Amino acid sequence: xxxxxxxxxxxxxxxxxxxxxxFDSRGHSNALAYLKFGVYQREGFIVVTGEIGAGKTTLVRxxxxxxxxxxxxxxxxxNTQLDSGDLLQAICTAFGIPTQGxxxxxxxxxxxxxxxxxxxxxxxxxxxxDEAQNLGLREIEExxxxxNFQLGSQALLQSFLVGQPELRKLLQSxxxxxxxxxxxxxxxxxxxxADETRGYIExxxxxxxxxxxxxxxxxxxxxIYVCTQGIPRRINxxxxxxxxxxxxxxxxxxxxxxxxxxxxxxxxxxxxxxxxATGVFHSGT
Numbered sequence: 001x002x003x004x005x006x007x008x009x010x011x012x013x014x015x016x017x018x019x020x021x022x023f024d025s026r027g028h029s030n031a032l033a034y035l036k037f038g039v040y041q042r043e044g045f046i047v048v049t050g051e052i053g054a055g056k057t058t059l060v061r062x063x064x065x066x067x068x069x070x071x072x073x074x075x076x077x078x079n080t081q082l083d084s085g086d087l088l089q090a091i092c093t094a095f096g097i098p099t100q101g102x103x104x105x106x107x108x109x110x111x112x113x114x115x116x117x118x119x120x121x122x123x124x125x126x127x128x129x130d131e132a133q134n135l136g137l138r139e140i141e142e143x144x145x146x147x148n149f150q151l152g153s154q155a156l157l158q159s160f161l162v163g164q165p166e167l168r169k170l171l172q173s174x175x176x177x178x179x180x181x182x183x184x185x186x187x188x189x190x191x192x193x194a195d196e197t198r199g200y201i202e203x204x205x206x207x208x209x210x211x212x213x214x215x216x217x218x219x220x221x222x223x224i225y226v227c228t229q230g231i232p233r234r235i236n237x238x239x240x241x242x243x244x245x246x247x248x249x250x251x252x253x254x255x256x257x258x259x260x261x262x263x264x265x266x267x268x269x270x271x272x273x274x275x276x277a278t279g280v281f282h283s284g285t
Contacts, residue, residue: 050189053233
């Protein structure tokens with residue numbers, strides 16, 4: 001609606017993860033370096049954690065887009081509220097493997113044959129398990145057992161576990177000792193700082209052709225940070241609404257007062273999708 005009015009080529013703050021909008025903050029840059037190191041090791045588990053909306057999925061997709069599909073076959077499992085048998089079937093489906101038969105043993109045999117065939121062809125498999133904090137202990141143990149697949153000295157499957165901070169607590173439990181010994185890289189995505197929040201907003205806007213219309217005042221950027229606490233998804237939600245409000249009001253500048261008013265409206269509509277009203281910034285105070 002407002003994109004053509006402001007001369008933008010596409011929505012700058014869509015919620016769907018899109019690697020083309022990847023913003024290289026200090027935290028995301030460090031995390032990406034850890035992930036690349038992990039992939040280079042060709043084995044074990046890589047753990048990525050962060051709060052809801054911190055950019056975990058975008059980070060992983062950015063990494064995957066940089067991999068050579070002729071050498072690495074990647075698959076993703078998102079629905080992790082499964083028992084171990086269903087998880088195995090979901091993994092097979094993610095890799096495009098027909099699941100013949102209905103027994104767990106058959107799924108394991110089919111998956112292992114697929115992984116061996118990849119290795120013989122000079123390729124390897126990478127499994128991404130999203131929302132991994134929802135996995136039960138049995139399902140995590142199942143993933144650990146799959147990491148035992150080898151052809152000679154070569155591991156056949158490497159796995160990313162991506163989830164909310166609860167995943168870290170889960171992996172610290174006493175029963176997870178064997179899996180922890182196979183974690184070769186891990187990272188936690190925290191929120192953006194105030195300067196990074198501004199950089200993130202400007203980065204996404206410029207990616208779609210922004211030419212300072214609408215103009216965000218310095219105080220508006222600060223207020224956006226206060227209202228979103230630097231969480232990228234919260235920033236996207238708030239900024240998308242701000243652009244719409246600016247368009248509807250026929251304005252070309254977004255001020256701190258606009259941010260406060262819009263955030264208040266959203267808070268009344270959807271609760272804590274953005275931060276509470278406490279600590280609101282006002283210019284000159």
